[in-house]
Amino acid sequence: MTAHDVVVRLRAAGCVWAEEEAALLAAATSDPAGLEALVDRRVGGEPLETVLGWVEFLGRRLVVAPGVFVPRRRTELLARTALREVADRTGRTGRPVVVEMCAGVGPVAASLDDRVDLHVADLSEVALRCARTNAPTAEAHLGHLFDALPDRLRGRIDVLAANAPYVPTDRIADMPPEARDHEPRAALDGGADGVDLHRRIASAAPQWLAAGGVLLIETSPGQAALTTGAMAAAGLTTTVGTDPDVGGCVAVGRLSPAAGEQA
Incomplete structure (x- = not known):
């Protein structure tokens, strides 16, 4: 040929x-x-x-391997935001604890180094095998959202980053066949308005974040208000970061030190 x-x-x-x-x-x-x-x-x-x-x-x-969610370039903003948060904590609060939830092949974790106590969590063993290669210093946890995490991390996470599914269910049929037919539906389907998992992650995050810890969730500009609304409802102070060059949008929810001490 x-x-x-x-x-x-x-x-x-x-x-x-x-x-x-x-x-x-x-x-x-x-x-x-x-x-x-x-x-x-x-x-x-x-x-x-x-x-x-x-x-x-x-x-x-x-x-990456067949059957996993392939990281998009827009997720580089999530990784860069996590890197900045880690840099702010390194040397100030000891060795930061960082968790990439809904990690897939671990693009955020792969961007970090051994100066952090690093964890990746996902439902897919295939994806976690890739994540173990991409982020060899990370401890991998198989399971759904916070159920995957060991209880010893409760109240200790400095940076929790998640690229949870946020495609509305009725929009999956409109996705390119490469995604629709070859990536796990569980990695795409975010429920009726696309932010079901964002709400679940945000509502439980304060129990797992350390004092002053931060939750980072990739979202879209059109869904950002829903994502930050879920964070605010959980008691987090919110902002939104965007990067038009890569099409990235990240909702940031920060737990106050006082709230973290009480959690």
């Missing part, structure tokens, strides 16, 4: 960046039969990232 053949097949399958994808697929294997197998998977609708086995995130390659 020539490079031209690959481009033609990808373009016929609707791949907008056929030339770029063809180059990446060709670089992934030196075996002609292997290349044909990769092209077959891509033409069949599988996300390019899981075909390649990696996704670029904040300048590094993260391992």
Whole structure:
């Protein structure tokens, strides 16, 4: 199969960046039969990232596998926000405790280093296997939301970051087939208005955050008021950060030191 053949097949399958994808697929294997197998998977609708086995995130390659949620570039804002929060605490409050909830392959955790007590939690064992590779210093916890976390973290988390599903249920059918057909529905479906899990995370967060701890939830500009509303209802002081360059939007909820001491 020539490079031209690959481009033609990808373009016929609707791949907008056929030339770029063809180059990446060709670089992934030196075996002609292997290349044909990769092209077959891509033409069949599988996300390019899981075909390649990696996704670029904040300048590094993260391992991904078929059946996981592929980190989007907009989540770089969530990771950068977590990094800033950790930097504010490092050296001031000891070794910060950081949890990435609904972690998937652990893009936020992978952006941190061993100066933090790092944890990742997710429902998917496949995703957690990737997260263990991407963030080898993190302790991995399998389970749903806070049920996944050991009780020893209660009241000790300095930074809790979550990219919980926030696609409204009736909008999933409108998503690109790469996401709709190849990523877990549990990683996409946020309920009727898309923020069901945001509400659940926000309502329980004060029990798990340390004094002055912060909850970071990726959301969308159109849903930000609902996400911060859930945080405010839980007693958190809220702000919203955006980055139009990557399309990112992060709701920030901060627990007051007094509230943390009482929790």
